[in-house]
Amino acid sequence: MASRCTRAPALARLATRGPTAATRLGRVQPLPRSHARCLSTTRSGWLHQTAPRQAAQVKFSSETYPELKRDSRYSQLRQEHVAYFKGVLGSESAIIDGVTNDNAADDIEPFNADWMRKYRGHCKLVLKPGSTAEVSSILSYCNKHGLAVVPQGGNTGLVGGSVPVFDEIVINMSRMSQIIEFDQVSGTLVAEAGCILEVADQFLASKGYIFPLDLGAKGSCQIGGNLSTNAGGLRLLRYGSLHGTVLGIEAVLPDGTVVDDLGKLRKNNTGYDLKQLFIGAEGTLGIITKVSIQCPQRPKAQNVAFFGIESYEKAQQAFREAKGHLSEILSAFELMDGGSQELVRSVTKNKKPLEGDYPFYCLVETSGSNAEHDSEKLSAFLEDVMEKGIVADGTLAENETQIKALWAWREGITESLGHLGGTYKYDVSIPLAEMYQLVEDTRARVDAAGLLGETDEHPVRAVVGYGHMGDSNLHLNISTRRFDKRVEQCLEPFVYEWIQERQGSISAEHGLGLQKKKYIHYSRSETMVQLMRSVKSSFDPVSGHQLSLLHRYPYTSCAEVMITGIH
Amino acid sequence: MASRCTRAPALARLATRGPTAATRLGRVQPLPRSHARCLSTTRSGWLHQTAPRQAAQVKFSSETYPELKRDSRYSQLRQEHVAYFKGVLGSESAIIDGVTNDNAADDIEPFNADWMRKYRGHCKLVLKPGSTAEVSSILSYCNKHGLAVVPQGGNTGLVGGSVPVFDEIVINMSRMSQIIEFDQVSGTLVAEAGCILEVADQFLASKGYIFPLDLGAKGSCQIGGNLSTNAGGLRLLRYGSLHGTVLGIEAVLPDGTVVDDLGKLRKNNTGYDLKQLFIGAEGTLGIITKVSIQCPQRPKAQNVAFFGIESYEKAQQAFREAKGHLSEILSAFELMDGGSQELVRSVTKNKKPLEGDYPFYCLVETSGSNAEHDSEKLSAFLEDVMEKGIVADGTLAENETQIKALWAWREGITESLGHLGGTYKYDVSIPLAEMYQLVEDTRARVDAAGLLGETDEHPVRAVVGYGHMGDSNLHLNISTRRFDKRVEQCLEPFVYEWIQERQGSISAEHGLGLQKKKYIHYSRSETMVQLMRSVKSSFDPVSGHQLSLLHRYPYTSCAEVMITGIH
Structure with a gap:
């Protein structure tokens, strides 16, 4: 990663400081490259089956969810519609036409299905506008003629939001990918919505700046989709939410009206x-067609430490101390329980970073402008938490390879779980004090139901938890040996109700999409949902008034997704 | 101020470094205490007359703005209404009743007028609810009976938004002032909307945290009003906007519905x-009745440097370098032009911090977790900008007194201008590259009109600019010797049109309120305004549909302000 810097020289000094720390450092075991930081944090959730199915095997969403019915008020696509769009877009390459061309199915397929192969639509027309005016013309026409659409960014979403369910037109934003301007003094970047996140970040790196959002999917996802999804990603702790960093947007409303708030x-x-x-x-x-965003200075130094911790209580203390000592340079504080790390070890066969076994592990990352200062702060933090007995054992990465190796113990969890069978995954947000309790309560419940055990007669192998502790974002994972209906019955609605009681969120960062739309009431009151419907009507008077926002077909998610209405 | 820390010892070393810096440091001239950091940044704008008029002299807004007419669809307050409110609120102290009690006028007056004595209403009833349920009962009743209301926080606003125009009921939030909970690990504070900002901040200080917003009005303003106004204040550069830090709110809609998004x-x-x-x-x-907000660790060290700079171009370079060197600890970068500093000097008679005269001055503040590290970063920054010739001269505060003294040269501008006569003030936001150009163009225009000069026949003494460079927030000030109609004609709509051409904002942080509502089109398109009207209708279906959001009586601002509708 371009943002990775060589470990600060000052860290080497640590070994000569506090006696506790001195004996603990420098024992990082590099993992194989394949386990290095290649997995997305945002991709770590929601996979009920891990091994990707081949395209031919992907079921249509309309089959997976037979309760979904195409709304008959939407028109059927006809040749005259396609002819209009060809006139608007001009270029042949801007349209994939499966309406008039029976051989286009293969070309359309990548736009019809999501990367997880969980959702698949029946789309026959993909439009790739090259300008805001073209987006406006398309939407205006669709609105007038009752044609349903699905906006699509990088199609990296996790909840079935960026692909069609039935025959919606895909409006793919990939041709609107330009960086429009950058102000070297203020750090303000303006770019088209289809700009790939990594392209934007690499451009910013050349200017000494950084995009204030980082995702594992950065090589594919688009910044318009990032805004629409609002995933927090890896940098939230340091750079905050997009609600604070986005300065403006340009968007096209369902009726084609251009909203210039750029x-x-x-x-x-x-x-x-x-x-x-x-x-x-x-x-x-x-x-969303254009984005204006405030970008911070690119950090010049990054460091990573890895701890073994005796209890969740002490993990919270460690987080508190990390904030105190590291303050402005703390960029990640990740929690992994012992079960999750044991799963990684059993799959990768790698030697764990620490010798003993602990119920909890934490990964702490700093990103700052002065390597020596950062190392000194990190050293002081380490000495403090070890002397106070908050942390039982710890190790520091000494170079870029070791940084990646330590991150792999956090980011390798998803892949390791995948090797072991199916996994029920929940990406949730819970007030910090009770965050891990969900894992314990779920484990106890599954155990009490006789479903959890080390032997083959038990469908559940393990109930583990990990996540962004700095953001109160937990990934609850139930690793199974095989599909067993009793497991899901044991988990749902238990997990959602548990979260609801603590005013948590059933979707911390992935959105609702097709997958979660029916669960919104676990995290939002009816008053809130009613206001959302009303706001939808303000922006989309035609379909908004006729269709229920959150219980209509197809409410989708993750890239930009919207259905234009009918007359 | 509690947040001020003693200057880092390492700064003393600076004098022994680079020869340029060595000769320039340690020449801070403390200002009299009265000029120390007592003036609010948010209070620095919009005063057309500076010397506060006495209450008796304050004109009613209905006289100042004769074009405003009371909407006859609102009911007149009657005794039966007051009886209902007394039943809801119970306590005598929760109501100031000028409807049934002719002697209440003096008690009501502080709620009827703003602190600048620019706006004054005809209110006869002040309600001080003590709970969300009471707010809900009041609004529900008002909505049913067509009674207009004005919510009021600390009444510290600058645009006439927190006081009535006619006979609106004031709903004052001061009794809802409790801190509800604080999570020591996550830094999440939950408090009632009427909690004074400084009370919240002092509470947080005792926990090692800081409120992510700082205003000069902190001793009076309330956090619910802070959110409603969304002033950026002094910490925006470091802690970002409230859109990023606010985690949740509880609010009561015009019809009494409680929105629980806390x-x-x-x-x-x-x-x-x-x-x-x-x-x-x-x-x-x-x-807004309750607020949940993410609070950062309180910084342990603060430093302030003050520069003389030869051009606006170089000021931008200095800002760029400050971001590079100081990055995560840069907490303020303030710009003052030579004219503004000369005005301060002429009023205070203090010796300026630097010996020479420069067209621009900058004040740079750092806030961090390690005093020594911060000082080293600041020293490196200083050496760099002086060696590169970006900064012509500079000085560093060596203790708390000197920090305040340097800030006084920035914050004393408003008070100094006040001593010199009337001032036309514009609080605007402009892309950084062109920010100061507005001052130059305005000065040239006023000069070309023959209005600017050093002698008494010229109504304009000086056109000066200063502000939060880190936020692209400029305070344009036209200091006048006397009222002259030609000056305003020269300035308006010129200033607004100039800002509009550059896609700037005619109100950077003070809001629209009564004062600016008619100018919104200079910063927002008709499409945007139409969407706003529609959103207003979603939240306030009764009055929202019948009254034009942005051109109705009374569209007010700054504390929480809302008018309930009629049947």
Whole structure:
């Protein structure tokens, strides 16, 4: 990764400091490259089956979810519609036409299905507009003619939001990928929505800046989709939410109206801050076409430490101390329980970073502007938490390879679970004090039901938890040996109700999409949902008034997704 | 200020470094205490007359703005209404009743007028609810009976948003002032909306945390009003916008519906993030009753440097270098032009911090967790900008007194201008590259009109600019010797049109309120305004549909402000 810097020289000094720390350092066991930081944090959730099925095996969503019915008020695509779009887009390469061309099915397939091979639609027309005006023309026409659409960014979503269910037109944003301008003094970047996140970040790296969002899917996902999904990613702890960093957007409403809110100002208190609604709206309010965002200075140094910890209580203390000691340079504080690390070890056969076994492990990352200062802060933090007995054992990465190796023990969990069979995954947010309790309560419940055990007669191998402790974002994983209906019955609605009681979120960062739309009431009151419906109607008067926002076909997610209405 | 820390010892070393820096340091001239950091940044704008008029002299807004007419669809307050409110609120102290008690006028007056004595209403009833349920009962009743209301926080606003115009009922939030909970690990604070900002911050200080917003009005303003106004304040550069730090709100809609969006989660992607709309809505969507906010660690060290700079171009370079060198610890970068500093000097008679005269001055503040590290970063920055010739001269504060003294040269501008006569003030946001150009163009225009000069026949003494360079937030000030109609004609709409051409904001942080509502079109398109009207209708169906959001009586601002509707 371009953002990785060589370990700060000052870290070497640590070994000569506090006696406890001195004996613990420098024992990082590099993992195989394949387990290095290649997995996405955002991709770590929601996979009920891990091994990707081949395209031919992917069931249509309409078969997986037979309760979904195509709304007959939407028109059927006809040749005259296609002819109009060809006129608007001009270039042949901007359209994949399966309406008039029976041989286009293979070309359309990548736009019809998601990368997890869980969702697949029946789309016959893919449009790739090259400008805001073209997006506007398309939506205006669709709105008038009752044609359903699905906006699509990089199609890296996890909840079935960026692909069609039935025959919606895919509006793919990949041709609107330009960086429009960058202000070297203020750090303000303006780019088209289809710009790949990694392209934007590499451009910024050349200017000494960094995109304030990092995802494992950065090589494919698009910044318009990032806004629409509002995933927190790896940098939330340090750079905050997109609600704070996005300065402006340009978007096209369902009726083709262009909303120009592409401000480049950090302060603009002139009426409601409507752009905020598009962030996390999963494309249902309109298609984001341009983005303006405040980018911070790129850190010059990064360090990673890895701890063994005796209890969740002490993990919380360690987090508190990390904030105190590391403050402005703390960029990640990840929690992994002993079970999750044992699964990684059993699959990778790698030697664990620490010799003993602990119920909890933490990975702490710093990102700052001065390597020596950062190392000194990290050293002081380490000495403090070890002397206080908060941390039982710890190790520091001494170079880029070791940094990646330590991260692999966190990011390799998803892949390791995949090797062991099916996994029930929940990506949830819970107030920190009770966050891990969900794992314990779930484990106890599955155990009490006789489903959990080390032998083959038990369908559940392990109930483990890990996640972004700094963001109160837990990944609860139930690793199974085989499909057993009793497991799901044991888990749901138990998990959702547990979260609801603690005012947690059933979807911390992946959105609702097709997968979660029916569960919104576990995290939002009916009053809130009603207001959402009303807001939807404001932005999309035609379909918004006729269709129920959150219980209609197809409410989708993750890239920009929206259905235009009918007359 | 509690947040101030003693200057880092390492700064003393600076004098022995680079020869340029060595000769320049340690020449801070403390200002009199009265000029120390007592003035609010948010209070630095919009005063057309500086010397506060006495209450008796304050004109009613209905006289100042004769074009405003009371909407006859609102009911007149009657005794039966007051009886109902007394029943709801119980306590005598929760109501100031000027409807049935003719002697209450003096008690009501502080709630009727703003602190600048620019706006004054005809209110006869002040209600001080003590709970969300009471707020709900009040609003529900008002909505049913067509009674207009004005929510009021600390009443510290600058645009006439927190006081009535006619006979609106004031709903004052001061009794809802409790801190509800604080999570020591996550730093999440939950408090009632009427909690004074400084009370919240002092509570947080005792826990090692800091409120992520700082305003000069912190001793009076309330956090619910802070959210509704969305002023950026002094810490925006370091802690970001409230859109990023607020985790949740509880609010009561105009019809009395309680919106419970008081989440404590950093991540919750389940539908539209509606709480964002309340931030900066100036109370028009509902009354915020509770706030949940993410608070950062309190910095342990603060340092301040002060520079003389030869050009605006170099000031931008200095800002760029400051971001590079200081990165995560840069907490303020303030710009003052030579004219503004000369005005301060002429009023205070203090010796300027630097010997020479420069067209621009910058104040740079750092806030970090390690005093020694911060000082080293600041020293390296200073050496670099002086060696490169970006900065012509500079000085460093060596203790708390000197920090305050240097800040006084920035914050004393408003008070100094006040001593010199009337001032036309514009609080605007402009892309950084062109920010100061507005001052130059305005000065040239006023000069060309023959209005600017050193002698008494010229109504304009000086056109100066200063502000938060880190936020692209400029305070344009036109200091006048006397009222002259030609000056305003020369300035308006010129200033607004100039800002509009550069996609700037006519109100960077103060909001629209009564003062600016008619100018919104300079910063927002008709499409945006139309969407705002529609959103208003979603939250306030009764009055929202019947009254034009942004051109109705009374569209107010700054504390929480909202008018309930009529049948």
